[in-house]
Each structure stands twice: as structure tokens, then as C-alpha cells.
Amino acid sequence: SAVISQKPSRDICQRGTSLTIQCQVDSQVTMMFWYRQQPGQSLTLIATANQGSEATYESGFVIDKFPISRPNLTFSTLTVSNMSPEDSSIYLCSVGGLAGGSSYNEQFFGPGTRLTVL
């Protein structure tokens, strides 16, 4: 497995502002993902963070709202831009494709960032 950390662990933000969430892994990984988990809901994939190129976004998510960076194989950021109360959620980073792992699909999750937008 891998040790994944996220910063911040939680934040309370004002409407219209932006927040950048960091995800750090203790080993090089092939795949990094960002998920959203709205209150009482399951996980929804926002995008796949690609190292050295633009992220691949899922339907309903756009780069202007959720810009993502992945400068290397151990780090990624997700920015939630121009926030509204509807963006209040838990944002989770996950990784897959670990060296020696069984498949890209086997994902390991960070502890999440709990965001509240007022």
C-alpha cells in the first residue's frame, strides 16, 4: 500500500473564494485521482490527475472549476474555484498503479479534506 496525506484536513471558506487541496504520496504511483463525497453520498470521480499533462475530467466537472496539477509522481493539487455552498463536501485523493501492485484499479485513499462553504 501507500501512505497518502492531504492538506488541509478541513476548512471553512467564504463563498466566491478558492481553496487548493494538496495530496502527497510516500512513493511513486502511476495514477492519482480526485473524488468528491457529498454529505450522505457515495464517491464521485472528479478527474484523473495526469503527470505532466492536463487532467482527465469526468462528465459534469470542468477544469475552470476544479483545476488540477500533478507536477511529479508523488504530488497533486486540486483547487475548488469560486466556491458556493453546493461545493461543501469531502474531497478525497486516491492513488493506483503502485509498483508491485495488482492493477491500476486497486486504489488507496487519503484521509480526505472536509470543506464547508458559507
Next chain:
Amino acid sequence: AQSVTQPDIHITVSEGASLELRCNYSYGATPYLFWYVQSPGQGLQLLLKYFSGDTLVQGIKGFEAEFKRSQSSFNLRKPSVHWSDAAEYFCAVGGRSGGYQKVTFGTGTKLQVIP
């Protein structure tokens, strides 16, 4: 498109009782299957996975799951539940054909354990 159904939103069991959480999937071939657990305020932890081979897979914390192709099911079981098992459990399915395939999560089952 692949999908996962967890028919039980909420389950309550007594400590020491057995547990079975249901999961049904839809996928065109044999998928990868996972169970994750999320404790309050925490991220998701992988309990177990099925890729191939023995259809009864053992996981951490005394959990096991059985892949039944004929029923498109991957139910999670534990013979004796502990109070610390109270959490939310997610079943997930992923494709297996070459490279990365998207993983789809079920809506989760919240487990309450009573003394």
C-alpha cells in the same frame, strides 16, 4: 456501463452477531471487485479485493467476501461483529481490460453495532 448496487442503506446488528452486506454489480465480463470501509471522519480503507482465482477472498479485520458470477454478487461477511466495525462500507467494481479502467462505487451501507 458498469454499476454497483448496495440494496441496504443502513444495517443494525448486535455485537457478536454475524454480518452480511450485500453487493450486486453489473459489468460485461469478470470485473475487479473491492470492498472499502470508511470510519467517521476518515478516508476509505481497502478491506479486500477479488481479481481472479478462489472466489472466497479473505480481507483484513476478519472480513471475507464471496464472488458469485451466476448472481453477479460480491457479498461481504463477518462471523462475529465487534463494536469497532461500526462504519460505512462501500462495494466497488472496476474493469480489467488493459490499462486503467474506471472504478465505480456503490452508495454505501452504514453499519450500526449495538451492545
